[in-house]
Amino acid sequence: MHNGRGHSNNTARLPALSMNTIFIHQLRVETRIGVYAWEQHMTQPLLIDLELELPSAKAFASDEFGDALDYAAIVKRVQAFAQDHPYRLLERFAEALADLLRSEFGAPWTRVSVAKVAPIAGVSKLGVAIERGKRG
DSSP: OBOSSSOBSOOOOOOOOOOOEEEEEEEEEEEOOOSSGGGGSSOEEEEEEEEEEOSOSHHHHHOOGGGSOOHHHHHHHHHHHHHSOOOOSHHHHHHHHHHHHHHHHOOSEEEEEEEEESOSTTOSEEEEEEEEEOOO
16 A cells, blocks of 8 residues: 555564563472571572573574573572572572572573462462563
8 A cells, every 4th residue: 555655554564672581480499598597407498480581582593402591500500509508588599599590691681589488377488579680
């Protein structure tokens, strides 16, 4: 269809900006965390949910493992971090974990959720969720 000036009204559409993420949900780790003295002497379970923006979209076209983030490597690194960290607060634990994911895996943006499991009578989970970095 023409607009009367010899130009078509059908303009080429540019692809929308997109963000590609991976996620790891309900990663269960055992760790020492908490502000109470008893929490420093025994491990307790945490459930961790992660979402990481991919530093590159290459894997979607190439189908090459080298172009993707290694989910297993991320899980192993988070497990190692949880076993040996100095933090008492979930908030600080989540912040340090987000920093680690962004620096070691090159994620421009990440969302980290950390929850204690059944920490208080009548509560199944409680925790914190943070987002760090710039999306897309």
